Amino acid sequence: MNSYFTDTVIPDTALSLAGLTDYIQDLLEQDDRLRQVWVYGEVSSTNKHPSGLFFTLQDSDGKATIRCVVWNSQMTKLAQQPTKGEQLLVLGSIRVYRQRGEYQLTVWQAFPAGEGLQALRYKQLRSRLEAEGLFDPQTKRSLPIHPQTIAVVTSPSAAAWGDIRKTLRQRYPGLHVLFSPAQVQGEQAPASIVAAIERVERDGRAEVLILARGGGAVEDLSCFNDEGVVRAIALCPIPVMTGIGHQRDESLADLAADFCAHTPTAAAEQVVPELDYLIAQHRERIATLKEVVDRQLDTAQAKILILRNKLRRLRLDRQIQQESRSLSWLRQRLVQVTNLKFQSASQHCQLLRQKLTTLDPKAVLQRGYAVVRQEDGTISRSAASLKLGQELSIQLSDGQVKVKVTEILDDRISQPKARKTRSYKKKDI
Structure with a gap:
């Protein structure tokens, strides 16, 4: 292959990357119309930098965007500071950023042009879903303490999937991870995310679901403000953790989820405990338990020693001997009394027997x-009755x-x- 390129003759008209970029730069920056152009659009994101303010203008339908920058020297001259969700009319010139092959609008002035349509739609949707209770903190479910199966919804080609797998493997080895692929950017992303969540629900094995996407421009994360995605998260029967990779703003998906993290890695860290931490906790509990048992054992031994000393002072053996002699005397006395009563009862029985014999x-x-x-x-006792x-x-x-x-004889007659x-x-x- 190297010999092929070596032997290939490069045409004289071929341009290097730098040459092509310089050509495009000359076309754009030397165009009189683009040297001073008015542009209007909605501010979809802002990023403060030490050298100035970088922001993005977006059409109301979200199909076109342009990157803009206001340098610090020009910041105080603006009639309106760029704010997310505001509609602006800006004046600036097109400049080419050679290192990335991108163009951007260097802004000299900005005027308010009302509230942006995208921001207005966002506010209306958020208010409606909030009124339905989809963001109610009382409905949030708790995460399982030691999950055995976790589902992940993200793009298979995104770095977020690799970060999540690596984090889960390091923190909680042996965890079963289910992957449900989805598009997380573009027009097809909302329907793809909803379908991926539904696959996890039908499978029924996952104990918690992570919906993740890496960092990017706010415009690229618009799918997480889609009403269908928000409802799929809110109605999911298992707890949902979002890690949508942006720290400046909160999406509607974050509000509907049971828990949210700012990055996919942070989401994975919150879903499962760290095994090393669990082992350290277990060892600490063992040490605490041993300390408590040893303390109780020492206390019991001290009590035994006190009782042993008390017994020695009481001379319990002497008391036992005295009680034994007392019991022996009482036993003898009882035997004697019992024998006397038995003899007396025997004599009485003999007397009664004699009387019975007589009678x-x-x-x-x-x-x-x-x-x-x-x-x-009837017994006859008198001759007179006969x-x-x-x-x-x-x-x-x-x-x-x-x-x-x-004949009846009269006892009074002598003969x-x-x-x-x-x-x-x-x-x-």
Whole structure:
């Protein structure tokens, strides 16, 4: 390949880059109309520099922009200072910036021309979405403390994707990262961002979503002020972190997100904790726990020592011996009292047994006595209650007999008459 270029003959009409730039510079800067030109447009961004103020003018439809600069020597002469969102009428001349091959407008004077259409549309959209509650801080969700799966929505060719992966890998190894590619600049960017967020929602694995884009001109970030993108962020079922790479302004996407960072790297740092920090925290908790346990152990040992000294002063062993002797004496006393009461109860039972034996009707019958009962079973205790011919039952010691009264004798007669009785058959009990 080197030999090919060496052998190739360069035409005489070919220009170097510097030559081409010088030619364009001569065309633009020597044009009488461009040496003093009036331009009107909306200020879309400003950047203060030690040498002056750099800002960008944009058409109301956002399809054309031009970079402008006001040097410090001319700043105080302006009738209107360039402010983002303001419509300006400026007077200046076209100059070519050779190092980057760009042209810019060097401004001599600026006059107010009303509020810019883009700024007015932005304010109206922000007020309407804010009234719907899409920016309400009460609806913001908290980030998971230790997420296992994170989704990233950004351009696959952007440096932001590489920065996020590197940061996540360094801070939290082993994290599962889902990538949902999207355009983050241009007319197709809003629809592409919404579709990428919806893919993450349908997948269902991510615990948090990072919407990121690297730094750039404010005009390039207009897709993050799109209503569709804002609603997709606000309605996303998982927490959303934005890292849209600009520190000067806040997009509507930042307001709708649960958390926002100024750069993609900062967004990745906020989403996951640093593993080294977690390890240091864990070690610190272990040290704190050990310190608390050691302190409690020392306190318990001190209490044990105090109680041991108290026990020594109380001579608990002597008290135990005294109590043991007292219990032994009480045991003996209890046995003696119990034996005495048992003997007394045994004697009483024996006496009662003898009395029962004496009063036993069978014992009386065995001594020759009998029990006379009438027919209804009542005991006859008097001869006067008997009648002639009445049948009686006589209970003996070994059975009973039935008799009939044939004569009633009067015990008051000294010579009783002979009593006649008629015997029946003997009936055993």
